[in-house]
Amino acid sequence: xxxxxxxxxxxxxxxxxxxxxxxxxxxxxxxxxxxxxxxxxxxxxxxxxxxxxxxxxxxxxxxxxxxxxxxxxxxxxxxxxxxxxxxxxxxxxxxxxxxxxxxxxxxxxxxxxxxxxxxxxxxxxxxxxxxxxxxxxxxxxxxxxxxxxxxxxxxxxxxxxxxxxxxxxxxxxxxxxxxxxxxxxxxxxxxxxxxxxxxxxxxxxxxxxxxxxxxxxxxxxxxxxxxxxxxxxxxxxxxxxxxxxxxxxxxxxxxxxxxxxxxxxxxxxxxxxxxxxxxxxxxxxxxxxxxxxxxxxxxxxxxxxxxxxxxxxxxxxxxxxxxxxxxxxxxxxxxxxxxxxxxxxxxxxxxxxxxxxxxxxxxxxxxxxxxxxxxxxxxxxxxxxxxxxxxxxxxxxxxxxxxxxxxxxxxxxxxxxxxxxxxxxxxxxxxxxxxxxxxxxxxxxxxxxxxxxxxxxxxxxxxxxxxxxxxxxxxxx
Numbered sequence: 001x002x003x004x005x006x007x008x009x010x011x012x013x014x015x016x017x018x019x020x021x022x023x024x025x026x027x028x029x030x031x032x033x034x035x036x037x038x039x040x041x042x043x044x045x046x047x048x049x050x051x052x053x054x055x056x057x058x059x060x061x062x063x064x065x066x067x068x069x070x071x072x073x074x075x076x077x078x079x080x081x082x083x084x085x086x087x088x089x090x091x092x093x094x095x096x097x098x099x100x101x102x103x104x105x106x107x108x109x110x111x112x113x114x115x116x117x118x119x120x121x122x123x124x125x126x127x128x129x130x131x132x133x134x135x136x137x138x139x140x141x142x143x144x145x146x147x148x149x150x151x152x153x154x155x156x157x158x159x160x161x162x163x164x165x166x167x168x169x170x171x172x173x174x175x176x177x178x179x180x181x182x183x184x185x186x187x188x189x190x191x192x193x194x195x196x197x198x199x200x201x202x203x204x205x206x207x208x209x210x211x212x213x214x215x216x217x218x219x220x221x222x223x224x225x226x227x228x229x230x231x232x233x234x235x236x237x238x239x240x241x242x243x244x245x246x247x248x249x250x251x252x253x254x255x256x257x258x259x260x261x262x263x264x265x266x267x268x269x270x271x272x273x274x275x276x277x278x279x280x281x282x283x284x285x286x287x288x289x290x291x292x293x294x295x296x297x298x299x300x301x302x303x304x305x306x307x308x309x310x311x312x313x314x315x316x317x318x319x320x321x322x323x324x325x326x327x328x329x330x331x332x333x334x335x336x337x338x339x340x341x342x343x344x345x346x347x348x349x350x351x352x353x354x355x356x357x358x359x360x361x362x363x364x365x366x367x368x369x370x371x372x373x374x375x376x377x378x379x380x381x382x383x384x385x386x387x388x389x390x391x392x393x394x395x396x397x398x399x400x401x402x403x404x405x406x407x408x409x410x411x412x413x414x415x416x417x418x419x420x421x422x423x424x425x426x427x428x429x430x431x432x433x434x435x436x437x438x439x440x441x442x443x444x445x446x447x448x449x450x451x452x453x454x455x456x457x458x459x460x461x462x463x464x465x466x467x468x469x470x471x472x473x474x475x476x477x
Contacts, residue, residue, distance in 0.1 A: 255381020
């Protein structure tokens with residue numbers, strides 16, 4: 001049995017030794033340790049492995065010695081900038097006010113800048129958030145005061161309760177449960193540790209996670225306003241493309257009264273997407289619905305449980321089945337991608353699919369030799385697609401659909417129209433590469449797959465539907 005502990009340990013000599021002895025005595029193996037005093041001087045993360053009985057005893061022992069994380073505290077750090085006259089003793093009145101409110105100072109930074117004023121930045125540890133308003137009223141009588149969001153700070157100012165306060169802020173933004181908050185705490189630390197080992201700033205990681213969460217929250221409810229366009233393909237068939245700001249497009253093919261969706265966006269937008277789908281296709285809720293996934297990424301699979309059947313490649317089915325069995329899917333099997341995918345699943349309320357819904361109508365090619373290999377056909381209405389599987393440049397299991405009769409192609413994330421992204425889509429797309437180091441499993445191979453797609457297109461005017469951004473009009477002469 002494996003478990004991750006987010007331990008809150010006293011900041012003194014021998015604290016880690018005491019926890020280590022606890023696990024060693026019980027015969028539990030420590031498989032990962034993460035601690036960075038510059039980020040949080042109390043939080044230490046431990047991945048351990050042992051029997052269920054050993055883990056149960058460790059829970060009791062760590063709780064007894066007060067090492068288990070307690071999220072009940074409302075204390076937080078507030079970073080405040082005081083604009084003080086550059087004269088001797090100017091900071092004294094502010095320090096006396098801080099002392100009067102019994103605030104602890106966790107961070108100070110200031111230097112002269114050639115003007116008559118100095119900007120003092122201070123991180124104040126505040127036990128009762130209700131006190132901050134009264135404090136600011138008093139401080140503003142002494143000088144100009146500005147509260148600074150930690151994301152805009154170049155370095156951390158909270159070295160004691162960073163993780164707890166950070167996760168609490170994200171949880172409030174997206175209304176997360178206690179279990180989701182604990183999972184996010186661990187995933188955020190793992191993302192920091194993974195990228196720190198790559199020589200990247202851990203604070204850039206936290207900033208990116210926070211902005212990613214802000215973008216998700218910004219598009220909820222009435223603010224979910226995707227770009228929706230209709231494209232006539234034949235007399236009997238049209239494609240309605242729904243492009244949300246966050247997550248994959250959903251292409252709805254309507255042909256002879258039947259409905260097929262290609263990809264389905266994030267799970268957190270299921271209610272909003274259902275409303276959009278019913279508005280553009282009134283019979284959406286009353287007719288049978290099929291979904292085809294270009295690949296098994298979280299931002300494409302969110303609504304897969306809403307459909308009667310889900311068409312996937314054999315490799316995508318393997319990945320989704322692993323998730324249903326509470327194992328790592330293909331993305332999470334990549335150590336560089338695992339933290340971001342865990343964060344994505346938590347923030348977007350992702351749920352695994354019942355494997356019984358999966359349909360694998362194409363050839364199972366376990367050893368793909370070319371960047372793009374034909375694995376079969378797929379007919380829907382009066383559309384006839386040749387189906388190709390990529391070798392895994394973006395993600396193993398990826399498929400591309402090409403209809404040579406009607407000159408249309410659905411290319412997933414292997415080929416997207418980067419110039420056709422809205423400003424919101426472009427902003428969203430910049431964070432995954434930061435947190436994963438690359439959205440592709442193999443960047444060079446993915447490039448080869450894109451070239452192979454274009455080589456497969458015959459002479460004529462084509463419309464390429466990628467999984468992000470507007471369709472691409474492409475002419476082959």
